[in-house]
Amino acid sequence: MNKQRELILAFESSCDETSVAVIEDGHKILSNVVATQINSHKRFGGVVPEVASRHHIEQVTLCLEDALNEAGVDYADLSAVAVTYGPGLVGALLVGVSAAKVVAFAHNLPLIPVNHMAGHIYAARFVKPLVFPALALLVSGGHTELVYLSAPNSYEIIGETRDDAAGEAYDKIGRVLGINYPAGKEIDQMAHLGKDVFNFPRAMINENNFDFSFSGLKSAFINTVHHADQVGEKLDHKNLAASFQQSVVDVLAQKMVNALKKYPVKQLILAGGVAANSGLRERIEHELKTFDDVSLLMAPLKLCGDNAAMIGAAGYVAWKAGVQADMSLNADPSLEFSWIG
Amino acid sequence: MKVLAIDTSNQPLSVALLEDEQLLTTTTTNINKNHSVTLMPLIEGLFKQTKWKPQDIDRIVVAQGPGSYTGLRIGITTAKTFACTLNKELVGVSSLEVLAETLANVEDYLIVPLFDARRNNVFAGGYQSKNGKLVQIIADQHIELERLCELLRGHAKVIFVGKDCTSFKKQLLEKLDSKKISFAAQNFAYPQAYVLGLIGEKNAAVEINSFVPHYLRLTQAETQWLKNHRETDHEPYVEKI
Numbered sequence: 001m002n003k004q005r006e007l008i009l010a011f012e013s014s015c016d017e018t019s020v021a022v023i024e025d026g027h028k029i030l031s032n033v034v035a036t037q038i039n040s041h042k043r044f045g046g047v048v049p050e051v052a053s054r055h056h057i058e059q060v061t062l063c064l065e066d067a068l069n070e071a072g073v074d075y076a077d078l079s080a081v082a083v084t085y086g087p088g089l090v091g092a093l094l095v096g097v098s099a100a101k102v103v104a105f106a107h108n109l110p111l112i113p114v115n116h117m118a119g120h121i122y123a124a125r126f127v128k129p130l131v132f133p134a135l136a137l138l139v140s141g142g143h144t145e146l147v148y149l150s151a152p153n154s155y156e157i158i159g160e161t162r163d164d165a166a167g168e169a170y171d172k173i174g175r176v177l178g179i180n181y182p183a184g185k186e187i188d189q190m191a192h193l194g195k196d197v198f199n200f201p202r203a204m205i206n207e208n209n210f211d212f213s214f215s216g217l218k219s220a221f222i223n224t225v226h227h228a229d230q231v232g233e234k235l236d237h238k239n240l241a242a243s244f245q246q247s248v249v250d251v252l253a254q255k256m257v258n259a260l261k262k263y264p265v266k267q268l269i270l271a272g273g274v275a276a277n278s279g280l281r282e283r284i285e286h287e288l289k290t291f292d293d294v295s296l297l298m299a300p301l302k303l304c305g306d307n308a309a310m311i312g313a314a315g316y317v318a319w320k321a322g323v324q325a326d327m328s329l330n331a332d333p334s335l336e337f338s339w340i341g
Numbered sequence: 342m343k344v345l346a347i348d349t350s351n352q353p354l355s356v357a358l359l360e361d362e363q364l365l366t367t368t369t370t371n372i373n374k375n376h377s378v379t380l381m382p383l384i385e386g387l388f389k390q391t392k393w394k395p396q397d398i399d400r401i402v403v404a405q406g407p408g409s410y411t412g413l414r415i416g417i418t419t420a421k422t423f424a425c426t427l428n429k430e431l432v433g434v435s436s437l438e439v440l441a442e443t444l445a446n447v448e449d450y451l452i453v454p455l456f457d458a459r460r461n462n463v464f465a466g467g468y469q470s471k472n473g474k475l476v477q478i479i480a481d482q483h484i485e486l487e488r489l490c491e492l493l494r495g496h497a498k499v500i501f502v503g504k505d506c507t508s509f510k511k512q513l514l515e516k517l518d519s520k521k522i523s524f525a526a527q528n529f530a531y532p533q534a535y536v537l538g539l540i541g542e543k544n545a546a547v548e549i550n551s552f553v554p555h556y557l558r559l560t561q562a563e564t565q566w567l568k569n570h571r572e573t574d575h576e577p578y579v580e581k582i
């Protein structure tokens with residue numbers, strides 16, 4: 001037993017978290033420093049891209065130093081540098097990409113470009129190894145998609161949202177209920193105390209595809225609240241939250257079940273910021289009872305949000321698959337996996 | 342002292358390696374291409390030409406703004422990460438001073454470098470040469486062209502420098518006394534990283550982690566927020582979790 005450990009230094013800056021991590025052999029977190037800007041964006045009720053980009057510059061080298069110190073490693077110990085290059089806010093992504101390129105150049109390390117969504121999927125790798133083929137249900141503030149993984153480092157979209165992401169819908173209806181950004185956690189808690197009495201629409205639920213739509217639900221919700229306001233009626237916020245969440249969860253669960261029928265897999269991975277939602281977790285666990293051969297792998301709660309550890313885990317797999325970028329690597333704000341053939 | 346100098350603050354991009362005030366190699370481009378794609382390959386090229394290793398550098402000098410927000414972000418993140426990861430010195434220099442410096446032996450003139458900041462606004466400052474050294478007379482700022490002209494009316498001789506001057510030339514000649522103002526030749530219009538490096542060699546090094554661009558302008562969202570809030574009315578904007 002004299003195996004050299006392989007250390008990846010990873011950067012993540014696609015939205016409102018600056019994060020740098022050191023990951024050993026693709027699945028062990030030596031450090032995962034996350035600086036969140038939530039308090040700043042709360043002022044504006046959502047992430048302001050230019051403000052986010054400015055905070056990233058303030059944080060990036062601090063996070064880098066802390067990540068190395070906490071991991072107790074030096075640059076000479078590193079094997080590669082991984083970085084999120086998309087999707088995300090372009091100005092925010094550029095900070096991580098610029099920093100990662102310099103570290104790779106200065107210490108002559110391979111540079112590994114990582115798709116942020118692959119990162120979210122690989123957050124689950126810190127629980128246990130992925131088993132292929134696998135299906136990932138990715139639900140976050142910016143994305144809602146079903147991804148098929150035939151083998152390591154292979155990602156194919158089988159369905160995605162056509163308008164708002166699920167997490168985005170949570171924030172928008174949160175504003176109507178007077179809940180501070182980000183609203184997901186509080187709505188989840190309220191939903192558990194209420195009942196689905198409003199029966200909001202379940203968009204596209206019976207359609208023969210794996211796509212989602214949440215803007216109709218959002219509008220129905222807002223119209224219901226506004227109408228009640230106009231006639232001076234007071235609606236129960238807990239029931240509103242429960243009805244909204246039930247609609248979201250029903251659609252996500254149904255599309256996932258349809259996908260599992262068409263694409264038999266060994267593992268279902270639940271990932272992304274909204275994967276921390278307890279209503280969604282419970283429902284997915286329940287649905288999977290009818291799929292004997294499919295095991296459930298959920299990203300750890302604390303790694304559901306954006307962080308560099310997950311980028312290190314996905315970066316490790318990409319690196320082993322021979323993926324490498326040169327010094328011209330650019331941020332790609334609308335980076336997407338390819339669609340399944 | 343071995344210096345890497347980087348200016349990505351506007352469309353022209355300039356990088357240089359210097360040693361003790363001597364230029365070793367430099368590249369300046371004015372191709373409208375993404376600095377994120379161009380910058381590091383150019384720096385990589387400079388090191389290949391000089392056979393220097395990144396560790397050989399003593400100091401990184403960067404144009405700190407004002408300028409394009411995206412351009413500044415790329416240059417400054419690159420510079421501060423260089424300094425941080427190799428434990429080297431970092432110096433920031435005004436992007437406007439870099440333009441003014443090329444006219445440092447023009448005495449008796451107020452040197453006014455300017456960048457277009459859109460909607461008839463400019464980023465500009467005022468510098469004066471005293472014994473071959475530049476002294477700042479008007480602070481770098483984001484300002485309406487009209488207001489800048491007011492600031493300049495009291496000065497006997499003004500020379501404008503920068504490639505964006507061309508687009509304001511007509512207005513400036515109308516608004517100011519045309520006999521008092523002149524425009525630097527085109528060969529001074531582009532920032533040169535060699536000049537940046539020379540200025541930066543003389544300045545004191547700064548703390549790396551807190552180094553940020555001089556945007557000289559709040560974001561619109563922050564300006565709006567400050568209309569109804571005080572700057573102190575908030576929790577720390579960024580927190581480690």
Ligand SMILES: [Zn+2]
Nearest residue numbers: 120140305306
């Ligand atoms: Zn994310």
